[in-house]
Amino acid sequence: xxxxxxxxxxxxxxxxxxxxxxxxxxxxxxxxxxxxxxxxxxxxxxxxxxxxxxxxxxxxxxxxxxxxxxxxxxxxxxxxxxxxxxxxxxxxxxxxxxxxxxxxxxxxxxxxxxxxxxxxxxxxxxxxxxxxxxxxxxxxxxxxxxxxxxxxxxxxxxxxxxxxxxxxxxxxxxxxxxxxxxxxxxxxxxxxxxxxxxxxxxxxxxxxxxxxxxxxxxxxxxxxxxxxxxxxxxxxxxxxxxxxxxxxxxx
Ligand SMILES: Nc1ncnc2c1ncn2[C@@H]1O[C@H](COP(=O)(O)OP(=O)(O)OP(=O)(O)O)[C@@H](O)[C@H]1O
Ligand SMILES: [Mg+2]
Numbered sequence: 190x191x192x193x194x195x196x197x198x199x200x201x202x203x204x205x206x207x208x209x210x211x212x213x214x215x216x217x218x219x220x221x222x223x224x225x226x227x228x229x230x231x232x233x234x235x236x237x238x239x240x241x242x243x244x245x246x247x248x249x250x251x252x253x254x255x256x257x258x259x260x261x262x263x264x265x266x267x268x269x270x271x272x273x274x275x276x277x278x279x280x281x282x283x284x285x286x287x288x289x290x291x292x293x294x295x296x297x298x299x300x301x302x303x304x305x306x307x308x309x310x311x312x313x314x315x316x317x318x319x320x321x322x323x324x325x326x327x328x329x330x331x332x333x334x335x336x337x338x339x340x341x342x343x344x345x346x347x348x349x350x351x352x353x354x355x356x357x358x359x360x361x362x363x364x365x366x367x368x369x370x371x372x373x374x375x376x377x378x379x380x381x382x383x384x385x386x387x388x389x390x391x392x393x394x395x396x397x398x399x400x401x402x403x404x405x406x407x408x409x410x411x412x413x414x415x416x417x418x419x420x421x422x423x424x425x426x427x428x429x430x431x432x433x434x435x436x437x438x439x440x
Contacts, residue, residue, distance in 0.1 A: 204421060205232030210392050211287075211361050216255050216265035218248075225251040227416035228265070233394060233409070235360070238387050240403040240424070241396040243413035244437055249396040250292055252413065253363050256394075257289050258282040269361065284311065288359030290350045292366045298339035302330055302349050305338055306356045324352040328382060344375030351382065361392045368399040380406055400438075404428065412437065 205212055209232030218226040226248045233239050241249050254260040256267050259279045266275045274282050296305050306321035325331050328348040333341060338349060347367060354362055364383075368376055376399070383393055383406060397403055403410070403424070410427040412420040414436040420427045427433055 205230065206234050208235075209233055210235040210270055211256070211394070212266075212268040212271075213252075213256065214266045214268070216252065216267065217263050218251055218255055218260065219263055224416045226255060226262075226413075229413070229416070229418050230265075231411055231418065231421060233392060235392050236387060236390045237409065238383060238393040238395065238407045239409045239411060240407035241394055241411050241413065242398075242400070242403060242437060243419070247413040248416040249413055250365055251416075253289060253365050253394075253396070257287060257363060283357065283359070286360040287363070288354040288357060288361070289363035290354055290365055290367060292369070294346060294350065296338040296346060296349060296353075299337060301335050301337055302341065302352075303334045305349060306353055309353055310356050320356050324356045325349075327355060328352045329378060344371045347371050347375065348378065351379065355386075360390075361394070362386070364393065364395045364397075366397050367395065368397045368402050376402060400428075 212232040214230050216226055216229045217224065229252060241252070243249055251260070255262045257279055258274060258277055262275060266273055268274065269282070269285055269287055274285060297308065300308065302325060303318070303321050306324055307317045310317040310320055322331070322334070325334050328351055330345060330348055330352060333345060338346060341349060351367065367379055371379065380402060387393060395403065395406065407424055410420070410422065410424045411418065412427060412433050419436055420430050420433050
C-alpha cells in the first residue's frame with residue numbers, strides 16, 4: 190500500500206503495511222470540547238516494536254484505551270488480525286490476544302506477586318500457578334514471588350505489571366510508560382525482555398517519554414500531537430523531522 194511512496198517520515202504518515210496484525214483506521218475520541226484522538230490511522234506488523242510518542246496530553250493513553258476497547262471511540266475502527274474489535278468488550282479483546290499495561294499501577298498491593306498474576310490468568314485454574322511462575326521467572330522476579338506487591342521496589346512493580354500482561358500470552362502488547370521512574374538496571378532488563386519477546390514474534394506498541402530507550406527499542410516511531418498523527422517512520426528520520434522537534438523535543 191505504501192510501498193512506492195518516498196521513505197520520508199511525512200509521506201509515510203498513517204501507513205498500514207500489508208498483513209498488519211493491528212490496524213487503527215480513522216479513530217476519533219472527544220472529551221467535551223477536547224479532541225483527544227483525531228482521525229488516527231496506522232497499522233503495525235507482527236514481530237515489531239513501534240514507539241508512540243508525543244507531548245503530555247497528546248492522546249497516547251486515550252489511543253491505548255480505544256485500541257484495547259476500554260473506552261468506545263466516537264468514530265473509526267480497530268482491527269486485530271483483520272478482525273474488527275472496536276465493538277467488543279475489553280476482556281474479549283484481551284482474550285483475542287491483545288494485552289496492555291497501564292500508566293498508573295493496577296497491581297493489587299495486598300496480594301503477593303504470584304497472586305497478582307493468578308488473579309488475571311485465564312483458563313484452567315490448575316495451570317494458573319505454573320503460568321504465573323513462568324511469567325515471574327521470565328522477568329526475573331522468582332525470588333519475590335511470595336512478597337506482597339506493596340513491598341516490592343518501584344522497578345519490581347513495573348516488572349510485575351509486565352509479567353501480568355504476559356501471563357495470558359498475548360500476541361500484541363501495549364505498554365503505557367513502562368520506564369517511568371524505573372532505574373537504569375531495571376530499564377535494561379525491560380529492554381532485554383521486550384527484545385526477547387519480539388524475537389519470538391510478539392508485537393509491541395510502546396509509549397514513553399524516555400526517548401533514549403524508545404530510540405533503542407523501536408524500529409518505527411509514531412508521533413501524536415494534539416490527538417493527530419504528526420509523523421510516522423523510522424526513528425532517526427522522525428527524530429530529525431522539524432515538525433516533531435517543534436512539537437515535542439522543543440527548545
Ligand atoms: N477521561 C477523560 N476525561 C476528560 N478528558 C480526558 C480524559 N482522558 C483524557 N482526557 C484529555 O484528553 C487529552 C489526551 O490525554 P491522554 O491522557 O490521552 O494524553 P497522553 O498523551 O497519554 O499524556 P501523558 O504523556 O501526560 O500521559 C488531554 O487533553 C486529557 O486532558
Ligand atoms: Mg498517558
